[in-house]
Amino acid sequence: MACEKGEGDVVLLDFWASPFGQRVRIALAEKGVAYEYREEDLANKSRMLLEMNPVHKKIPVLVHGGKPVCESLIIVQYIDEVWAHPNPLLPTEPYPRARARFWADFIDKKIYDCGTRLWKLKGEALQEAKKEMICILKLLEGELGDKKYFGGDAFGFVDVALVPFTSWFYTYETSAGFSVEEECPKLAAWAKRCAEERESVRKTLYDPQKIYEFVGLLKKKFGVE
Incomplete structure (x- = not known):
């Protein structure tokens, strides 16, 4: 699925119960960004997850235009910067x-x-x-x-x-x-x-x-x- 704004497709590697992944899903929903959700088996991590987050090998990972962004709070800030409107999440001051x-x-x-x-x-x-x-x-x-x-x-x-x-x-x-x-x-x-x-x-x-x-x-x- 293509995102509404910004360049490239958006893919989220995640696990349903993760509160960290849920942060990212909420931020994407607030911005109206369409994305592909890929559920990870944390006992048998996908090749894509290991390649996109080779340091920590953890979810969530947001892949935007083929480039990975890792760590949930960093991902939420990235989303807020790339899709600045609607619903800005961080204050401007x-x-x-x-x-x-x-x-x-x-x-x-x-x-x-x-x-x-x-x-x-x-x-x-x-x-x-x-x-x-x-x-x-x-x-x-x-x-x-x-x-x-x-x-x-x-x-x-x-x-x-x-x-x-x-x-x-x-x-x-x-x-x-x-x-x-x-x-x-x-x-x-x-x-x-x-x-x-x-x-x-x-x-x-x-x-x-x-x-x-x-x-x-x-x-x-x-x-x-």
């Missing part, structure tokens, strides 16, 4: 732009790692991971404040970075015994608002129960009971 990048980087470094520990660990280690996750979410809620989205009235870069993890919240909550809605009501309301008001989010995210079932398979794979 340097300071708010830097601030958005800071929080997206914070999400990248914190959420996935801590969330993985929630379903892998037990006992005291699990309780420590739970405390850390609640702290992370509260910091994000503090940045959100009373705004509609992280950037204000417009859905943007930080929202794209974080919203895929909301479909994982049920798994985190069930694994560690806490409630995002109780701990961070504004953040929970933001997640609901994104799903209800952004078609890009609604059509990309999977049912939390399906994610929970997928994590159950991962537990078996890693011998986590």
Whole structure:
């Protein structure tokens, strides 16, 4: 499929449950970019994936005009630059732009790692991971404040970075015994608002129960009971 703007075809190498790949899908949807989706078997990676991301050998990879772009936040920024309109994701002014990048980087470094520990660990280690996750979410809620989205009235870069993890919240909550809605009501309301008001989010995210079932398979794979 050809993209609406820009040169060359657009191909996305991805895996359905990946919150990092979902970032890219949401960004492409926000921009109205048509693309070819190629689902990867992460246990048997395709030759194309290995050739297009020889350093990390991971999804997602956006291939635009035969040229690969890797790492989800870099891909989202690339999409925002190549298809600048509609729906710009990053602010135009340097300071708010830097601030958005800071929080997206914070999400990248914190959420996935801590969330993985929630379903892998037990006992005291699990309780420590739970405390850390609640702290992370509260910091994000503090940045959100009373705004509609992280950037204000417009859905943007930080929202794209974080919203895929909301479909994982049920798994985190069930694994560690806490409630995002109780701990961070504004953040929970933001997640609901994104799903209800952004078609890009609604059509990309999977049912939390399906994610929970997928994590159950991962537990078996890693011998986590």
